[in-house]
Amino acid sequence: MRCLLLFSTLLAPAMWLALPVVCLANDPPEADPRLLPEDGPEDIIFSGWLEETQTSLSDTIIDMSSNIDHFLSLEEDEAPMVNESYLRIRIQPKYSHREYFEFDSSVSLRMDLPHTEKNWKLIFETDPEDFESLEDKERGLVETTRNGNRGAIGGVRLESRQVGEWYADFDLGLKLRLPLDPFTRAHFRRVDKLGEGWTALLQQEFFYYHSRGPGSVTSADFFYAVDPTELTILRAGTSAQFLDDDNNWQFVNLAEIYDRVSSRNLFTYTIGVSANSRPDLAVENAWLAFSWQRRLHKNWLYMKLTPTINFQEEFDYKANPGLLAEIELYFSKNRQFNQLYRSIPRP
Numbered sequence: 001m002r003c004l005l006l007f008s009t010l011l012a013p014a015m016w017l018a019l020p021v022v023c024l025a026n027d028p029p030e031a032d033p034r035l036l037p038e039d040g041p042e043d044i045i046f047s048g049w050l051e052e053t054q055t056s057l058s059d060t061i062i063d064m065s066s067n068i069d070h071f072l073s074l075e076e077d078e079a080p081m082v083n084e085s086y087l088r089i090r091i092q093p094k095y096s097h098r099e100y101f102e103f104d105s106s107v108s109l110r111m112d113l114p115h116t117e118k119n120w121k122l123i124f125e126t127d128p129e130d131f132e133s134l135e136d137k138e139r140g141l142v143e144t145t146r147n148g149n150r151g152a153i154g155g156v157r158l159e160s161r162q163v164g165e166w167y168a169d170f171d172l173g174l175k176l177r178l179p180l181d182p183f184t185r186a187h188f189r190r191v192d193k194l195g196e197g198w199t200a201l202l203q204q205e206f207f208y209y210h211s212r213g214p215g216s217v218t219s220a221d222f223f224y225a226v227d228p229t230e231l232t233i234l235r236a237g238t239s240a241q242f243l244d245d246d247n248n249w250q251f252v253n254l255a256e257i258y259d260r261v262s263s264r265n266l267f268t269y270t271i272g273v274s275a276n277s278r279p280d281l282a283v284e285n286a287w288l289a290f291s292w293q294r295r296l297h298k299n300w301l302y303m304k305l306t307p308t309i310n311f312q313e314e315f316d317y318k319a320n321p322g323l324l325a326e327i328e329l330y331f332s333k334n335r336q337f338n339q340l341y342r343s344i345p346r347p
Helices: 002-016 046-073 136-141
Strands: 086-094 102-112 118-125 153-163 166-175 181-193 198-209 213-225 232-243 248-262 265-276 283-299 301-312 318-332
Touching: 046 086, 046 102, 046 318, 136 232, 136 248, 136 265, 136 283, 153 181
Parallel strands: none
Antiparallel strands: 086 102, 086 318, 102 118, 118 153, 153 166, 166 181, 181 198, 198 213, 213 232, 232 248, 248 265, 265 283, 283 301, 301 318
8 A cells, every 4th residue: 555655646746757768678687685485385286397398498508608708708728607597488468458468588698708808798699679669668568579570689798897887788680581680789887876875877779770770769767766675676767769760750758667575576556647649649558557477486487467458549448458467487597587576676
């Protein structure tokens, strides 16, 4: 109840910020450094073969990336280093009252090269999200199966280069389909402490694909710790995306409360609105959502359920209730993930 009251009194006014901005996902977070007591046994008792499959695939990913790392950059007098490569599989069925049932899935592989001197990483992504709608990116509703940007990409990433007060990642690679489609991306970010306990995260991304031209995403997110332990966090953000191939600006304003209720459960309360500049500037959708995310098994299997109500332009802003389900699996030998972890960015 405290979250709902805080949501209505503090978050709603932040919805109408006019700044053009968005929040981009980085690698999944490591294990939560805050100590929370475990709340009961695992939800699912897995058969031995499934546990063995997860372990075997994790070993294969680490072995493969380590071999590449050693071939490219290991010197004779260097000792082996920990490799944190991982594979993520995401499954997303979705239903809404005024639309059809949809099923989507994606695979993302990150290869770590710890011996390289400049933090290079190999990247492999199926169905990159660069040309997806800004609202779908913000809400985690990217539907790669119906998007014209389908196709895996492979390349290299130079991570965490400092440029003044900003940190930057640079990608260079190819979309792996015929004809081959070269691309490049640059992602800049900075964190600033504001007054009264607020923190600002500013991000700017540019990308270019030979087949579709340039695009950009700009975002500003503002965070506030509702309690000193940061188990309940308020986020208000505004974002804008421009895609050259359709000459369209997309805008999103949203406010969220993350409520970490236990070591295995996270509740998220969201209110948002999106708009497009073409053919005329107009609200495309407004929505309310509640999300329950739970760790089902160890640190590699997660579930998420999100009931939502949308008020979309295509349905004359009539209420459109729906439900999104999500299963995420992670495969890594040397790295633990905590998809429930939320924190305020640090400068």
